[in-house]
């Protein structure tokens with residue numbers, strides 16, 4: 165029995181037909197030729213979503229007017245507010261707080277804890293439940309230079325080199341300097357790190373690291389971090405109040421242009437609430453659910469770039485938001501594994517990428533962005549992709565080769581998690597190949613911040629995946645969990661300082677939203693979209709066509 | 714909020730199911746109401762295909778957040794089954810009900826104050842744990858295949874290390890608690906046990922504490938300041954020339970040739 169449909173089993177026969185010859189060649193060290201440097205550039209330019217000119221265009225309104233972003237991002241930035249500002253009564257605040265945190269993932273929760281320790285009252289607005297986030301999904305680990313042969317200095321070099329030297333140096337210095345403090349903080353909160361019997365942290369290398377500094381908690385590091393910090397926030401419920409299913413929809417400014425709160429929206433009762441806050445943190449995470457150019461994503465359900473949209477309307481500039489991390493091998497079958505990351509290790513062990521004819525079409529270990537471009541080209545341009553029963557395109561990743569090359573049992577031993585994730589659906593990846601396609605993984609850029617998580621608007625902070633500059637145009641594994649906690653905590657501390665001395669204005673206003681709407685009208689744009697999106701829409705066409713309202 | 718009737722256009726599409734014309738359709742019952750959906754979808758995507766939009770009951774869509782706990786039966790079969798909607802394939806004649814929320818007991822506590830006997834603290838916070846009747850329903854219910862009854866038994870016995878490790882994969886979906894005749898909120902008790910074990914049971918990382926002192930004393934500030942104000946070409950050179958710790962090196966033992974930046 166196999167979890168593949170009979171039609172797909174039929175196609176797998178073509179893969180099996182070419183396999184012996186391919187394995188034979190691989191044994192002799194012969195492989196599909198890699199692209200030349202010129203071809204790489206050409207393939208990237210034509211097929212990689214970050215380079216390709218169609219699918220990208222300049223945004224026509226706002227602070228970053230003229231900057232080229234993916235179509236979906238530009239369109240979103242040019243959309244009008246979902247809030248009818250005239251219908252909001254700002255004269256009366258439904259909630260008043262010292263710090264309003266928007267987004268209860270890793271960054272937001274860390275900020276809340278840090279601010280509470282400084283004596284602040286914190287209100288958290290979040291879209292789904294506390295902790296339903298990208299943070300909970302991180303498996304791999306978190307970096308921090310705490311071993312004797314390592315130091316923040318080397319961590320710094322790794323981060324900035326990995327980001328092709330496009331990162332903000334000050335942010336990288338803050339990130340790497342604070343890393344040991346963060347790991348220590350998590351330890352003191354009772355996180356179950358993987359340790360040796362004497363307490364020494366178990367550390368591993370990650371892509372692009374010069375030292376072994378990847379800390380983990382099994383293969384659910386992000387989930388363990390999230391549930392520990394959330395549990396601690398719940399212990400401090402007297403000072404940290406969480407409003408679930410109540411996302412923010414617009415920021416509120418005062419007459420001096422400082423941030424003074426936000427309008428929240430109860431997803432269930434559809435009411436709005438006015439929050440008056442002495443300081444505000446945007447920690448809404450990434451944008452995977454925009455499905456840039458139709459890509460599947462590894463991100464959670466609420467990753468719709470809301471924070472970027474709200475901040476942009478308030479005049480905050482963005483940085484590197486045109487740069488997106490795609491992982492070349494995301495699963496596209498079975499449906500429950502769609503978007504699931506298939507680690508690079510599979511190709512490292514010798515598995516090749518094959519089209520519907522069972523033929524190779526690229527060198528399997530090109531750099532990530534190039535490899536993604538090759539797969540996209542084969543499916544979209546050459547037309548030799550494989551179609552799944554749910555209408556997805558992809559190519560084969562021929563994992564059974566691994567056992568043939570390295571010996572029976574290698575797949576199970578070297579890739580235990582992936583083996584189980586497919587076995588659950590009756591697919592034995594040591595016997596049959598996987599179906600893959602590039603998947604949208606991480607928002608490299610975002611809101612411009614400084615090393616204290618301050619934005620260009622007074623009283624407004626930002627931290628985590630929604631902010632840009634820390635990783636430049638490419639992020640290394642293990643630095644994002646770190647990033648969200650470092651800059652989350654820094655935001656909480658800085659907000660506490662600010663709140664104690666700031667002179668807040670008395671008049672709450674949404675006029676920046678009205679002004680932004682007018683700018684859209686003036687530019688002659690009417691794309692019919694209302695944002696922040698809040699949730700993606702997955703209703704199929706046949707349902708939509710019949711919906712009455 | 715003024716919700717006028719102009720329908721907003723949609724933007725995100727990538728997870729929408731687009732079955733080919735010859736897709737095999739199956740019948741499922743969402744809270745008793747019959748729908749036709751293509752085969753091989755997860756329960757979550759099948760529910761969306763039927764036209765529902767999630768607010769509750771959907772989080773990571775990847776089997777780790779625990780938002781999508783689900784009970785189901787097959788028509789004509791008395792057995793009650795459970796799973797995560799994002800990880801379970803919808804099958805013919807499934808009768809489905811999601812459980813997006815279940816009230817659970819969670820007393821607050823101050824971890825910093827808990828330096829005494831952890832087992833006693835557990836007894837104080839969660840006395841109900843000690844009333845487990847050993848029916849095994851929780852274990853049968855758990856979508857993560859955790860032996861819940863066993864971790865509860867370990868807690869009763871005072872083996873908090875065992876309970877912490879046994880419960881580690883818990884996604885806190887709440888399904889076990891919804892079925893417990895002893896009214897135990899197993900997953901919250903387990904969260905407490907893991908934290909107190911993580912803090913007081915696991916040995917402390919000495920090298921980390923030492924590094925924290927160094928960072929707090931500002932040891933790395935000047936180094937980082939220097940390298941972050943260098944011109945990019947010089948940083949590139951340092952990056953390319955940096956030494957790589959061998960994969961097999963024992964942690965804490967390996968030292969780079971240049972120790973001036975440690």
Ligand SMILES: Cc1cc2nc3c(=O)[nH]c(=O)nc-3n(C[C@H](O)[C@H](O)[C@H](O)COP(=O)(O)OP(=O)(O)OC[C@H]3O[C@@H](n4cnc5c(N)ncnc54)[C@H](O)[C@@H]3O)c2cc1C
Pocket residue numbers: 266267268269270271272289290291292295296297298299300301302303304305306307386410411412413447448449450462463464466467468470471605606627628629630641642643644645646648696698
């Ligand atoms: C599958 C996967 C694996 C990963 N693996 C790793 C890894 O091994 N190591 C690593 O370092 N990084 C990893 N990452 C990246 C890392 O997990 C994330 O970048 C990081 O956790 C983001 O944290 P955050 O707090 O900024 O955002 P999130 O954790 O996503 O939290 C944002 C929160 O804001 C809420 N929100 C959104 N909009 C609104 C709104 N309008 N109002 C109120 N709330 C809102 C969301 O619902 C969510 O709860 C991985 C990511 C994924 C998806």
Ligand code: SF4
Pocket residue numbers: 854855856857858859861882883884885886887888889890899900
């Ligand atoms: S132990 Fe309970 S809460 Fe945890 S995953 Fe299993 S059923 Fe869900």
Ligand code: SF4
Pocket residue numbers: 844845846847848849850851852861862865892893894895896897899
């Ligand atoms: S369901 Fe409750 S009573 Fe039954 S074994 Fe589990 S914890 Fe004990």
Ligand code: FES
Pocket residue numbers: 770771772773774775776777778779780781797798799800884
């Ligand atoms: S949606 Fe997170 S576990 Fe299913």
